[in-house]
Amino acid sequence: MTNTLADLNRMSSTSFAGAISDTFELAPWVAEAAAAKRPFATVTSLHEAMMGAVRAAPRERQLEFLCGHPDLAGKAARAGAITDDSKHEQSSVGLDSLSEADFARFHSLNDAYKAKFGFPFIVCVRRHTRDSILVQFERRLAHDAATEFAAALQEIFYITRLRIAARVTGEGMPKVNGRLSTHVLDTHVGRPAVGVPIDLYEFAGEAAHRIASAVTNSDGRTDRPLIGDRPLPIGRYELRFSIGDHFRSRGIEQGDPPFLDIVPLRFSIAEPEGHYHVPLLCTPWSYSTYRGS
Amino acid sequence: MTNTLADLNRMSSTSFAGAISDTFELAPWVAEAAAAKRPFATVTSLHEAMMGAVRAAPRERQLEFLCGHPDLAGKAARAGAITDDSKHEQSSVGLDSLSEADFARFHSLNDAYKAKFGFPFIVCVRRHTRDSILVQFERRLAHDAATEFAAALQEIFYITRLRIAARVTGEGMPKVNGRLSTHVLDTHVGRPAVGVPIDLYEFAGEAAHRIASAVTNSDGRTDRPLIGDRPLPIGRYELRFSIGDHFRSRGIEQGDPPFLDIVPLRFSIAEPEGHYHVPLLCTPWSYSTYRGS
């Protein structure tokens, strides 16, 4: 359930801690420390206060906190023995339905990571695709202990920022959402291309999975962003525009088969909270795209 | 073996017919008729004379000629019981190694076609991909008899033009070759992009098969056309440019993962004897392409 910031500022310390303590995995002391800093002017400053409590904690407590996080795609997750938040987060990126081979790979990475650093690998999965989690895993395994401790805390920051943003409403919300959008301009006639079907695919290895579909409206745009109201998962994507039918329906000479039919634009997202506008400017014989804003 | 046009003009009628009669499938009378029209100023006029003999023949002889062609991907082809030229042509497009399902589909189309028109389906396979042959098959099955008879003769024209061009050298060669080329311009620095790996894929249904690879030279071009010295098979293609590594090697900020890494350009070829120049103009954040010349 969600609370308003005003209510959280007003309620007893116990109620306050009860309302938001589960945003920091198994660490009720974080909410308790933050309770004393109230009132908060913004939701962002509430979150900063909670992170401040983590940063100010003694090393052993921090380590205990990190160790309270479940393995990514681990046996506990498989068995359902993790918190609800963790469960939803891991399933959002398909970690609850890995092939045996992928499960084994995560298992082996988890073991190597814990052996080296003494705590489980923590990553804000909602800012990633499966592929980019694996890239992160390999890279962070190569870190030294101090660098990786900081990296883990940074991921805690991302995870809890999202949880707070989902649980508390009020002034000064943290910026947690990215946006992926497009538009199609028919430069053959100098007007928006209307009614063009667009599919968005996400890559996992060489396989592309369709994750969104839309049709351009009278302004050549989609009514809603292709991804919005959530972080953009770091990863590789492909937009596919059915542009051949658009020109065919207008009776334009375009060859048989048409020189351009399905136009794929393949790109990666690196900034989960960024704005990616990836348009298509198109004639039957040419096109261009760019990262716009 | 090849002959020069000069030699063909000089030799006895019998030798002449012997040298080139197999260009017109099982129809030695075509070469015999052409022998009397010698000398030929150009290879093109030799071919025209042979086609003229076909066009001037009585209807029954034309029909017999058409019936002398093997089924496409038929049982004779499977059993090896067709002429060498036919064998090479059918294998060039993979008709000698179809799946059982595809074989069955061709078999059923062949039967329907012969039942309707009284002669086997003839198509110049070297001007097609497997997909476009199937498209042609379906379309031509819908023809009326007169239209299809003309279509079959037109394919004979394409087939024999290629065979003549392979068998005879001399002035006025028929134009049988297309060209697919590309170049990569790095508009981030206003210079050709050097050393960029490029792969060319051909589509069969949803599956893409790599059919050529190249690396750009100091002029941003490939040393040879991606396809040249032969007809461009009608069909769908994709060029893939490994542009991410190009910018990475120059230390350019491009995001992590890079916004653009493998750039696919998907297009169709409709003119087997045409020139298709499909370049990539690229920065780490934008690109464009067009059909050039």
Next chain:
Amino acid sequence: MTNTLADLNRMSSTSFAGAISDTFELAPWVAEAAAAKRPFATVTSLHEAMMGAVRAAPRERQLEFLCGHPDLAGKAARAGAITDDSKHEQSSVGLDSLSEADFARFHSLNDAYKAKFGFPFIVCVRRHTRDSILVQFERRLAHDAATEFAAALQEIFYITRLRIAARVTGEGMPKVNGRLSTHVLDTHVGRPAVGVPIDLYEFAGEAAHRIASAVTNSDGRTDRPLIGDRPLPIGRYELRFSIGDHFRSRGIEQGDPPFLDIVPLRFSIAEPEGHYHVPLLCTPWSYSTYRGS
């Protein structure tokens, strides 16, 4: 002064006519006829009712109405002996400050026009540049009488629609404003180009006059449209972007002198009530533009 539609609907016929009769040049009978059609649900329907009165009038009255309009750039205008509305309109396009040669040209066109059609040349000058008025003048002189009579009434429609829109506020305002806008995208870094000075020039013959200036904001756009809140005068324009300084300030290699410094985009506007978005997508070595929306 402006009135609300509600007030106009409520007031006496005499007050109503007094309030808006001068929108139809020297023709109080138009407002009087419209008074009887009240109430009007929209400002557009008020205007339509007034135009309806003109269209329903006997031919002689229509002719007298047309004849009540002053010569364009005529002697009356020079002497100040025309209505205030006409004065502002003619000065908006520089017709009050023509060279002697241009004055003579208008004078001669006016004479020829009146000799042929029996009424003065009427054009909604606020939808035109000086050049396009001259183009219109020449074209319309070639009309037959019926075509030109209709063309004159259409211009009356445009003129009075603008006057009504300026004099009356309320529901259903007529659409009289166009919009010219731009934005600058730096595709060298995939972000909006901030702080780029832009000048807009209007052409009169070969001479270009600067009519607006702006600097791109943090979104690569201008805070206000380059032209907005009024019709876009039909004519030729040039946008000039100082892009060389933009890349120089970022230390980008661009040649000395820079390959691109001031980038001119030259285009024409043909739809006064249209939206013209003319962006610049730019690296130090390449650029593109298009009519967007």
Next chain:
Amino acid sequence: MTNTLADLNRMSSTSFAGAISDTFELAPWVAEAAAAKRPFATVTSLHEAMMGAVRAAPRERQLEFLCGHPDLAGKAARAGAITDDSKHEQSSVGLDSLSEADFARFHSLNDAYKAKFGFPFIVCVRRHTRDSILVQFERRLAHDAATEFAAALQEIFYITRLRIAARVTGEGMPKVNGRLSTHVLDTHVGRPAVGVPIDLYEFAGEAAHRIASAVTNSDGRTDRPLIGDRPLPIGRYELRFSIGDHFRSRGIEQGDPPFLDIVPLRFSIAEPEGHYHVPLLCTPWSYSTYRGS
């Protein structure tokens, strides 16, 4: 007159010096020193040997050599009292026909330069426009003595390289020519734009002077480079393409007046011996350009 390198290698020292000594302004000792180094395998090595003689000369002789050069746009030039080579070079860039104001500006710069450095300002005018000479003049006045002495010798190198290339033919010609070219692609139909008139303008201050014209051929190119067979003068240029007529003649809807009519591409040349390919890719509603190769 021109000599072959072979002849120059064979002839007497006196004849050799007589044949080429005037390439180094009033310095016959340069050719005499080079005579002893014969034979030369390439024209480039002949030129290098002559420059080597200059570089090896004592400082006083170098200074005397520099002082033998005429003032740029100076009184001697006006009076015709300079060598033929200097005369042609100065007139190529309009220095023989300056306005009184420009003449006065050059005069004052010459005086300041000579007062500071003790020798006249030397620049290879054929690698410059009037504007870039003035830019160079101002910049080089700010040099210290050693830097400017080297700069003057570098200009001597450019001047004499051109003179040698014009006077001697043979193996290993020095690279002295740049190339400016263009092509026009009609991306509305995916084919070269044929018959498009193109004008090339050079800027002097705000004034643009037409220096070349051409019409695109069947390949969308011009039969000859717009500038070739000589250095590209450093400076600002504008290509103007009459693209409106091209689309009008094909009956394409493009607005009235057409959205695009004369398309100007404004750019600078910074490398006199470089290749600049500046194409136009165009529809009636969009275009792009880039520095290609």
